[in-house]
Amino acid sequence: MSSSTDLAILPANTRRYGDVDQQKSAGVIYTPADFAAFVADQMVSLAELPAQGEIRVLDPAVGDGALLEALLMRMPADILNRIRVVGYDTDPGAVARASVRLRKVFPDVSLLIEEKDFLDHVLSLSGDANLSSSAAQAPMPFDLVIANPPYVRTQIMGGEQAQQLAQRFGLTGRVDLYYPFLLGISQVLTEGGVAGVITSNRFMTTKSGQAVRRALLSQFKIDHVWDFGDTKLFDAAVLPAVLLARGIKAPSDQSVGEIAFSTIYECKENALIQASDVFEALAMSDNTIVSTPDGRNFSVRHGLLENGDHAEGVWRISTETGDQWLATVSENTWNTFRRIGKIRVGVKSTADKVFVRSDWSDLPGGRPELLRPLITRHCARQFKARVPSQAKHMKEIMYPHEATSGGGRKAVDLSLYPLAARYLKGHRDVLEARSYLIKAGRAWYELWVPQDPAAWSSPKIVFPDISEKPTFWMDTEGGIVNGECYWIQCEREDENDLLWLALAVANSTFIESFYDHRFNNKLYAGRRRFITQYVEQFPLPDPARKETQAIIALAKAIHAELPSSAADQMISELNALVWQVFGLNVEEDPA
The missing domain is CATH 3.40.50.150 (Vaccinia Virus protein VP39)
Structure with missing residues (x-):
């Protein structure tokens, strides 16, 4: 090239x-x-x-x-x-x-x-x-x-x-x-x-x-x-x-139904046939697992390009078996994650060395005000956040924003927080160098993307944007989400159980298959991108169903019991229930 x-x-x-x-x-x-x-x-x-x-x-x-x-x-x-x-x-x-x-x-x-x-x-x-x-x-x-x-x-x-x-x-x-x-x-x-x-x-x-x-x-x-x-x-x-x-x-x-579409991605399944290289592997028939001399196995798919009948729609491969699988999911889908609320990215300071630290208590002037726990990818674990194993990853963020009575947000009055004010003024040159923030009419000590200060105290699902396995967890302790993760909270007060339902679906092996069928977008080493445009399309079963109520109860119990062998057993049980509620068995997955 x-x-x-x-x-x-x-x-x-x-x-x-x-x-x-x-x-x-x-x-x-x-x-x-x-x-x-x-x-x-x-x-x-x-x-x-x-x-x-x-x-x-x-x-x-x-x-x-x-x-x-x-x-x-x-x-x-x-x-x-x-x-x-x-x-x-x-x-x-x-x-x-x-x-x-x-x-x-x-x-x-x-x-x-x-x-x-x-x-x-x-x-x-x-x-x-x-x-x-x-x-x-x-x-x-x-x-x-x-x-x-x-x-x-x-x-x-x-x-x-x-x-x-x-x-x-x-x-x-x-x-x-x-x-x-x-x-x-x-x-x-x-x-x-x-x-x-x-x-x-x-x-x-x-x-x-x-x-x-x-x-x-x-x-x-x-x-x-x-x-x-x-x-x-x-x-x-x-x-x-x-x-x-x-x-x-x-x-x-042009009708996308006329366009042939082939894919080849590394997988962990056992190979049925060997090929001399990737190109020979790609010539194999649809839904074949092929090994190459370097020890890697690949899943080969051949079908048609499908974009949801929308000129700007995401391109994915459409195969007869895959489309039947998705049709079954659709028949058992009540709504999607969009129903719960808007998926947001975490806060972005554009000056993390100033706002984000793990050693606030060691500062010469003492521990300042305005500190809040920061949720990062180092907290990632299914269902419930883990405590980072290294002290340097246990971060807190100085959060100089507060909610207004009208439901908006504003920068705090620094005169009310003398230790935080002294600290921030000591880094004023660095913070004022963010000219784009000043030009936007913002105070020099603000975060660039602070999100809604009033929202942090409510329960929310948090997840990293890139991971091999889906890793979604519930935060109930009011932490602030870092910009390397996404988060979602329920916008309707009477539907908070949908958060727990979403937590169960998002952490299941079912959602891995759904992701691969619906989006077919992986990075190296099988990592997936869990970004807004994908996650908002994740399906939800009818919350009124008896099976769905059992799923919600299990998700809550797992969160309460982690980490424990009892929680691990419940996760296995929950996974099977999620497949069943969408009308499927894991053995029927054509992926």
């Missing part, structure tokens, strides 16, 4: 496998040869090349030339003299290396590898037009586009460049640079031409990817999507996917 990022904005890079910070800044990860071969094979099998005249090929982020080499190697020898290859990269070293590499192997192919920013090129074609507009036309389209764009987030780039990309490509929120690359490719691909693009799989499930998902379905005729999940095909922490798509004449609505 290449780095088609603007060198005037991003730090210079020398190697794609340098340090992690450098990779994050430049988004530079070259494509392994076997991965390049996979993409090229898929493109050639789909492409219908012109019988006469020039065949135009583009790599908009050429890097070391691996993708172009793989694609050209698979072209019939008798058409090589009709092929014109264009490659862009903003790294002059990459341009030079790719040029030498390709000219040596393909002396008969017309090559133009130049130091150029692909996004600048596309913008020059469309002027000020939004690239989602049908008015943006590429005068010299390409028959084949093969790419592995950089993954750098626009926040890492200069603010002006990020704003320009967002405005011109119709993007909002936290976006990655490959988003506009994907949209840009649609503008230079000829009608019926084929694009094979390696991307991060993040866009398929994140809120920031909503606009991209909508645009991809409109700007391309997508043929196949492969989610390579945690296969570790790259050295860097990228979970890759491949899009295989055709160019279309004008934006249109």
Whole structure:
């Protein structure tokens, strides 16, 4: 892969496998040869090349030339003299290396590898037009586009460049640079031409990817999507996917039911068959567990792309058995976690070294006022928080906010808290350096995201945003949740039992299967992302049912008894009840 990022904005890079910070800044990860071969094979099998005249090929982020080499190697020898290859990269070293590499192997192919920013090129074609507009036309389209764009987030780039990309490509929120690359490719691909693009799989499930998902379905005729999940095909922490798509004449609505979708994720189940590598494993039939020579086992699934019939909906794989499983859950679902209340992220100070400490009692001036217990990921345990094993993880937060009589919040009057005031004034320079807070009209000593001061005393479910197993616990002691965790409390006073019901469902093995069927989004080592857009869709059974009442009672008893062998036994019993209340047995899970 290449780095088609603007060198005037991003730090210079020398190697794609340098340090992690450098990779994050430049988004530079070259494509392994076997991965390049996979993409090229898929493109050639789909492409219908012109019988006469020039065949135009583009790599908009050429890097070391691996993708172009793989694609050209698979072209019939008798058409090589009709092929014109264009490659862009903003790294002059990459341009030079790719040029030498390709000219040596393909002396008969017309090559133009130049130091150029692909996004600048596309913008020059469309002027000020939004690239989602049908008015943006590429005068010299390409028959084949093969790419592995950089993954750098626009926040890492200069603010002006990020704003320009967002405005011109119709993007909002936290976006990655490959988003506009994907949209840009649609503008230079000829009608019926084929694009094979390696991307991060993040866009398929994140809120920031909503606009991209909508645009991809409109700007391309997508043929196949492969989610390579945690296969570790790259050295860097990228979970890759491949899009295989055709160019279309004008934006249109495409039925996602026509798009093949394949996934491969590491699993712990016993393998039924062996494969020489990930790519051979992916060729196995649906719902097969495959082992590879490095000792890993993978679950392979093949189906259709499903997005809930919504242009911006999360992309997931739809299979007959999986859809039947979800249909059974739906039949036994009364409501979702949305019913309970809004899921919120914890507090964010943007100055944790000042506000969050474990040694408040050791300060020379004495223990200050305004301290509250802080709930962090080190407290994580199903059902009931654990006491962190290390003293440094037993945190308290200085919380300079209070509720108002009108139901809002305000910064406390520091004159009423002399020890806290003296402490904060000792760090005033650091706190006032948060210019964004001052510009927002806030007091210099506030937390950036304090949440609702009146809410902390009520019972609430807390959970970390990333974990291998669901880890939800009930806080009844008024702690403040740190920004690395999420929390939810009941918004209706007469429905507090729904919190206990949610606690039971969220900690069950059932919810692991539901998550995998409904969202299919895992990180490395099988970790799942428990974020708002997922958790708010977790199902709840009818609270009036006898079985549900038993579940609620067990959840309360487990919370009261932890840690103990009796609690462990009740957790096992509760898990079975959750499966049953949704009309399922764990043995019937097709995952």
